[in-house]
Amino acid sequence: MKLFHTIIATYREAFSGLPRLVWILAGGALVNRAGTMVLPFLSLYLTRDFGLSVERAGVVLAVFGLGAMVGAIVGGRLSDRYGAIRIQLVSLGLSGAGFLVLGQLRTFPTMVAGVFLVSVVSEAFRPAMMAAVALASPTDGRPRAFALIRLAVNLGMALGPAVAGILASISYRWLFVVDGVTCWAAGVVLFAAISPEALRPEMTQEKDEPVVSPWKDGPFLVLLVLVFFMAMAFLQVWITYPIYLREVYGLNERGVGFLMAFNALLIVLFEMVLLHLIEQYDHLKVAGIGAVLICLGLGLLPLGTGIAFAIFLICVWSLGEMLNLPMVNAVVAARAGRRSAGRYMGAYTLSFATAFVVSPLLGTAIYQRLGPSVLWYGIGCSGLLLFVGFQLLARRFR
Numbered sequence: 001m002k003l004f005h006t007i008i009a010t011y012r013e014a015f016s017g018l019p020r021l022v023w024i025l026a027g028g029a030l031v032n033r034a035g036t037m038v039l040p041f042l043s044l045y046l047t048r049d050f051g052l053s054v055e056r057a058g059v060v061l062a063v064f065g066l067g068a069m070v071g072a073i074v075g076g077r078l079s080d081r082y083g084a085i086r087i088q089l090v091s092l093g094l095s096g097a098g099f100l101v102l103g104q105l106r107t108f109p110t111m112v113a114g115v116f117l118v119s120v121v122s123e124a125f126r127p128a129m130m131a132a133v134a135l136a137s138p139t140d141g142r143p144r145a146f147a148l149i150r151l152a153v154n155l156g157m158a159l160g161p162a163v164a165g166i167l168a169s170i171s172y173r174w175l176f177v178v179d180g181v182t183c184w185a186a187g188v189v190l191f192a193a194i195s196p197e198a199l200r201p202e203m204t205q206e207k208d209e210p211v212v213s214p215w216k217d218g219p220f221l222v223l224l225v226l227v228f229f230m231a232m233a234f235l236q237v238w239i240t241y242p243i244y245l246r247e248v249y250g251l252n253e254r255g256v257g258f259l260m261a262f263n264a265l266l267i268v269l270f271e272m273v274l275l276h277l278i279e280q281y282d283h284l285k286v287a288g289i290g291a292v293l294i295c296l297g298l299g300l301l302p303l304g305t306g307i308a309f310a311i312f313l314i315c316v317w318s319l320g321e322m323l324n325l326p327m328v329n330a331v332v333a334a335r336a337g338r339r340s341a342g343r344y345m346g347a348y349t350l351s352f353a354t355a356f357v358v359s360p361l362l363g364t365a366i367y368q369r370l371g372p373s374v375l376w377y378g379i380g381c382s383g384l385l386l387f388v389g390f391q392l393l394a395r396r397f398r
Helices: 002-015 020-034 038-049 054-082 084-102 108-123 125-136 139-170 173-193 218-237 241-247 253-278 283-299 307-336 341-369 372-396
Strands: none
Touching: 002 139, 002 253, 020 084, 020 125, 020 139, 020 173, 038 054, 038 139, 038 173, 038 241, 038 253, 054 084, 054 108, 054 125, 054 341, 084 108, 084 125, 084 173, 108 125, 125 139, 125 307, 125 341, 139 173, 139 253, 139 307, 218 283, 218 307, 218 341, 218 372, 241 253, 241 372, 253 307, 283 307, 283 372, 307 341, 341 372
16 A cells, blocks of 8 residues: 555656646647547558559658658747747647548659658657746646646656547548547647747747747757667657567567557656666666667567567567657757757757658668668667767767
């Protein structure tokens, strides 16, 4: 009984002390991600329903990455100028319409163009949301603030891919409809709950603080390189991982959706408490450990088959995700200051978006030409290099 009370107290402490605005942003993220249907199944949709080869599907996914690069830059700069929350609302409104149109496209050229445009508007949301969280949260609570957003995102993702797997078994068209409608629903939540004052950009700026360019910050640029290579590995979860689960592990769409939902459930249950227990440690050193676990969880895929082994590996790379992403988010927010939060978050998001251009092309090419085992073992080895990189960079950020 005492152990139970201790566990409850630990969870209560982990969630306490965060500003109301952070909780509102988390609510909007929850609604938005609960409708995330298209991206987790886009590679399957393109190869099975749309009739593309694995490599050609990789081209479409790379185009999504190009759009995400543009969205990251535009979203970050516009957030500093017009207000991070305003940009989120515009992004959600346009994304909803974009997903509905995307589901009606029938040719390869129109699909490429549609994916690019949807990516631009939808990915502008990400740096805007991260900038808003950074500005709304106290410095010592930022890892938990970002973890709360990730909790909301992954709670939504625990629902979204699971439902998407069922809908995809009926018709892939439903994925685009639900994704679009939930974008609009998330916009309604934000607009209804946030005060008009929070929409003003001047409310988030310190006039006596200089605007800093992230592109002139040497240690930060090194961090972006590490984030890029980590994302190159991690993004295979959305690209070749579902295909591998279908072809080698023998899972159908529902099984893939279950595994994606299980990853999200792990994060919902454990990430906030884990970060509460370790937030006093060096953020970049912890992120290095997380990078190793992410790469290890994917690198061991060829060593087994079946749902039990897949679940075990998801536990490994999910733990790595919990240790890496929120810690890096907090490092970026601390580095940025208040007036440059959008620019820094845009540059950080750009590193992920750039990886989303290269990772589909490289990942699908290796998968199809050299075999999936080469891909997974290569990712596993890259984890050791990332660990060393994060440990060395931690010394320069002190």
